[in-house]
Amino acid sequence: MSVAAAPARLLPDTRARPSLWREAARRFRRHRLAMVGTVILAGMVVAVLAGPLVYRVPIDEIDFRAKLQGPSRAHPLGTDDLGQDVLARMLYGGRISLAVGVAAMLISITIGTSIGAIAGQAGGAVDHTLMRITDLFLSLPQLPLLLLIVYLFRDSLKRVLGPEAGIFVMIVVVIAGLRWMPVARLVRAQFLSLREKEFVEAARSLGARSFRQVTLHILPNALGPVIVAGSLDVAAAIIAESSLSFLGLGFPPDIPTWGRILYDAKDNLDFAPHWAIFPGTAIFLTVLSINYIGDGLRDALDPRKVLGHK
């Protein structure tokens, strides 16, 4: 990564940057399972984005004559206990599930990168305090705390932002607020080693201020591990949201995220196993794909971590 240190604006050598990313892309493509994961995930994203436009079955059309039916021509993934179409609900809910994952990841890597960067650049007492706080957050029991916060803040946020936006914002913020620590540690470790490197020293001796050193020289080189951690964070956030919804404490029933569908389905396992198996498989496939993509990104962006790879 250190070759990318030369920012394009200072050194107009445009060959170095694209070839570095192309090299990473080449390594990523060689990771077969990561490519399979990318295809599956892309399929999922296209399905939840375009699906509801093509598959125009309403998600809340109640039809008791067709309740708890297995997959059929009229309902490709069957129906639930109110006769609502499971496929339509999954396509709609999948948008929320994936959006929660991506939004929580963006917030958590923003917090993590900022804290890690400040700690790594400032050093001394600031570093010490921030790292103690990071350690403290790492030893918080996540799900119990998530449940506690949802319980205490649910109603008032609902009042302020409305039932859907309120729950979405709260779940995203809380999940992100409990997941930034690994990124903060990674970024700090990167900073500690990078800020002693010659190219940063060169920038410093040319009179670059701390902010410029960080944003232009150090941060771009610390991004590799952050991207890897961020991809894995998407999976973790999707699981966290599904867990909350599965416990009946996440989204309300009119927002059928995959976890929420599982929660509704779990008491009808003996009559309608399909109702639980399809959303569960969707969560599993998404998480598995993201984890493989993360693995591939690690190989591509963080070559030092790969041990004895062929």
Place this chain on the structure above:
Amino acid sequence: MSKYVLRRIVIAVPVMFGISLVLFTILALAPGDPFGELASNPNVPREIAQQLREKFGLDDPLPIRYARWLTAMVQGDWGFSFVSRIDVDTLILQRLPTSLFVLGSAQLLGLLIALPIGTYSALRPYSFFDQIATTLAFIGFSLPTFFTGLVFILIFSLWLDWLPFIYRADLSSTGWRWLWEQARQSIMPVAVLGLFQGATLTRFVRSAVLDVIRLDFVNTARAKGLSEGTTVTKHVIRNALIPVVTLVALQIPAIFTGAVITEQIFRVPGIGSLLISSILSNDTPVIMAITFVFSCLVVLFNLVADIVYGWLDPRISYR
């Protein structure tokens, strides 16, 4: 070693303090009055509601409330459950052993899976066995526990009818019969949690063993004529376990997450399912106390991990 243990305990105190501060801040920031329900409930006489407000010092300034809350928590005075009408600490102590039994067995199962498979994989990296094991581990930790739990119930309880899917703490039978029923009802919750842990730990063990096996002292051990078995168990595994212990300690908060979900699926009467039912019935003192207990357990197990770490790697305890 005892000095090291003591130092670790001293370090655990500020962490505990910090966690309590976080918990209290959340409670204090929460809009409305967590005891408001009680105050507005017509079944609760006004003077009792007022007494409770005074007991919890809800009208005092924040630092005083924090100090009082913390003293009460430390002294084990956790208040009174709104729903069960008994002391919160009695309620939690009733539930805690079941939780610890399930968690402990699951963790043990996870280690029993991860240690041999992870080590064997690392000894023959990129072999057929390693590829299968790595793939299964990847699948295992991508499968959320709530989904595996449902699939297990579907297969083993509903289709095959082998195992009960409701865990009961009050089995009526005694002796061998009790043991048999206890084992039967524990299989699924322990397996769901243990397989997930096993999958995560297998990856840790594999990469830790891979790191150690290339080092010179392993060659030395082989060169002086030790058998492969002795080399692996006495020299490789013991050293590979050191980073694994740290990772296991970092995993502990995640294990509790799995425990809450597993208890909920199989209706295990532990503190995880108590937490959910308390949230659904707005039982604030119980919710606060359980979150506090979970935090204490995290700190406690981190302490245990630190001590095991010192035992595995004597260099650390002399520092």
